[in-house]
Amino acid sequence: MDEFRETELKKRISESTIRRLSLYHRALEIVEENGSETVSSKELAKIEKLTPAQVRKDLSFFGSFGTRGLGYPVKDLKAKIARILGIDRVWNIALVGVGNIGSALVSYKEFARQGFKIVKLFDNDQRKIGSNHKGIVVSDIKNIVSELSGSEIEMVVVCVPGSVAQFVVNDIVKAGLRAILNFAPVNLKVPDDVFVRNENMAMELEYLSYALVNNHSKNRVK
Amino acid sequence: MDEFRETELKKRISESTIRRLSLYHRALEIVEENGSETVSSKELAKIEKLTPAQVRKDLSFFGSFGTRGLGYPVKDLKAKIARILGIDRVWNIALVGVGNIGSALVSYKEFARQGFKIVKLFDNDQRKIGSNHKGIVVSDIKNIVSELSGSEIEMVVVCVPGSVAQFVVNDIVKAGLRAILNFAPVNLKVPDDVFVRNENMAMELEYLSYALVNNHSKNRVK
DNA sequence: CCTATTTTGTGAAGGCTTTCACATAGATAA
DNA sequence: TTATCTATGTGAAAGCCTTCACAAAATAGG
Structure with missing residues (x-):
């Protein structure tokens, strides 16, 4: 369940990556409101003025959340990022x-x-x-x-x-x-x-x- | 007069350097209140939890403001940073x-x-x-x-x-x-x-x- | 004047982050 | 089923930023 916890992966995640996770989370809210089921790294990047490679690299530190040829499942990715950031609670x-x-x-x-x-x-x-x-x-x-x-x-x-x-x-x-x-x-x-x-x-x-x-x-x- | 203007130096100053200039300016206010005439990169670094090398490198992009063996003139450096940041005006x-x-x-x-x-x-x-x-x-x-x-x-x-x-x-x-x-x-x-x-x-x-x-x-x- | 001490200014090294580029894998369509 | 297309995941390269380490310059104290 905690497969993407940094302490367990023993990987160093940079501060900038974490800050961008906040941006992705925010972008996913917009995409979700638009009713899309999936979203590509390209679309996420566009919303927050980043590069698609940056988006994919950041997410890859925590796991493989996407589907090749299709993109990322919006609802699911949003929940996973919320979990990583610890904002799936009050x-x-x-x-x-x-x-x-x-x-x-x-x-x-x-x-x-x-x-x-x-x-x-x-x-x-x-x-x-x-x-x-x-x-x-x-x-x-x-x-x-x-x-x-x-x-x-x-x-x-x-x-x-x-x-x-x-x-x-x-x-x-x-x-x-x-x-x-x-x-x-x-x-x-x-x-x-x-x-x-x-x-x-x-x-x-x-x-x-x-x-x-x-x-x-x-x-x-x- | 404008010897440290980036556009004239044609040097690329990083965003982090500029943000730290704000910190140095703030630190110099503290040092000035303490009545010191000069301050070393070590002291400035301590106040803002940075390294002395970082302080010297940042300042060196804009000129040679210090005196070897002595440090930087507080009042003068503060004025120079204010000028670089453009906060020497309203x-x-x-x-x-x-x-x-x-x-x-x-x-x-x-x-x-x-x-x-x-x-x-x-x-x-x-x-x-x-x-x-x-x-x-x-x-x-x-x-x-x-x-x-x-x-x-x-x-x-x-x-x-x-x-x-x-x-x-x-x-x-x-x-x-x-x-x-x-x-x-x-x-x-x-x-x-x-x-x-x-x-x-x-x-x-x-x-x-x-x-x-x-x-x-x-x-x-x- | 000479020596010891201090601290700057800065190339070079090291480390970290982003971007590139492509193999891979799944989707889609016929 | 096969071909085509799309978009991920990721090593490697490139780029950027920080730290190192030391020569140089100035001070301080005899």
């Missing part, structure tokens, strides 16, 4: 820092749609503690270690200012959690077995700035 | 889709701090059009082409649902803009000379999900 998530971004994420439908359920909120602001966001009462961040330890929560979204993010993360680690989505613009120090993904929105604008200033156009004259 | 930005995420970004201090100024808002919802967000009145998206054409706005942040994102982007392109930060979970089709960066927050959670499920720990026993 993940309970805590969010720390109910500011602008934080409270926007509480209502962010794309999280819910993918099975990411924000079930607990923390803040250090007395005016926010006890207040209600989409049915969730904001807890005092002072109690974060005890409230997360042994709870059903396995991921934390950090939306606090950069100056306090490391302290918050220390507590999250202390509580035994191992997955953090960080919106603070700092590099968090965590033990090797804790996973951190950084969401740095200003950095993306900086990239656009660079591209414009350097006229870094893909089809510019040489 | 960028005027329009934001389309004043929903949860959109309105959070209007107040997002990290954008403002880096010189990214949201100066115009668009939405298609009659209840939102005319309303005021942080001093900006929401415009009708119907007028987006005429209002952006020839304006001082050079970047657009797209926070509309995936189902309408492509239509919005078509209008942005029609208005002659070439830089888009896209929060919609779709792959946008744009001409080759238009730059799109995708911010896919659910994808980051999916990566965390994968990491947890596959016990993909950095220091696991082989």
Whole structure:
């Protein structure tokens, strides 16, 4: 059943491959809505602006899901990718820092749609503690270690200012959690077995700035 | 003056190098606050969890900014990176889709701090059009082409649902803009000379999900 | 001034990722 | 059943990015 689990295959799957699996999953939703039973690597590639060879290579790391001459079975492949990514279940998530971004994420439908359920909120602001966001009462961040330890929560979204993010993360680690989505613009120090993904929105604008200033156009004259 | 402009050097600078320049810039802010006059590649690397060789190699693409035996001049290097990235100026930005995420970004201090100024808002919802967000009145998206054409706005942040994102982007392109930060979970089709960066927050959670499920720990026993 | 020390800048090596190209296998049609 | 067509799966090649390792340059301390 777990024939494509990386730990069992003892193969190193690259980060880019995993990120593209998310894209394939998303593309398969589109194809599924169109009513197709099967889809080719060419079609998947087109939707996400990749190459067919890339699609096939990525999928081949996890098994042979397609049929030669026909393509991949849409429903089945989608389920298999969901299983690989671990999104064939609900993940309970805590969010720390109910500011602008934080409270926007509480209502962010794309999280819910993918099975990411924000079930607990923390803040250090007395005016926010006890207040209600989409049915969730904001807890005092002072109690974060005890409230997360042994709870059903396995991921934390950090939306606090950069100056306090490391302290918050220390507590999250202390509580035994191992997955953090960080919106603070700092590099968090965590033990090797804790996973951190950084969401740095200003950095993306900086990239656009660079591209414009350097006229870094893909089809510019040489 | 422009000795490090990519177009003049005719060198291809990788995307990862540019993203790391943002990190170096951020690290230099920290070092500057600490009052240091100079900083070594080793110190910069430590702050952003990179290698000293990586830092030196990245910077070397743009020139020789350091002094052997001493390191890099903090203030000066920071200014030079800002220049390379094009963030030594203010960028005027329009934001389309004043929903949860959109309105959070209007107040997002990290954008403002880096010189990214949201100066115009668009939405298609009659209840939102005319309303005021942080001093900006929401415009009708119907007028987006005429209002952006020839304006001082050079970047657009797209926070509309995936189902309408492509239509919005078509209008942005029609208005002659070439830089888009896209929060919609779709792959946008744009001409080759238009730059799109995708911010896919659910994808980051999916990566965390994968990491947890596959016990993909950095220091696991082989 | 000389020596020891520090740290840059950079070719070259190594490693990783993507693309190529084709054998293979199943689908389709007559 | 046989021929033709289509699209996968995958070694090998190519390309790209990171790390290594060291000469060179500047400092610091006698």
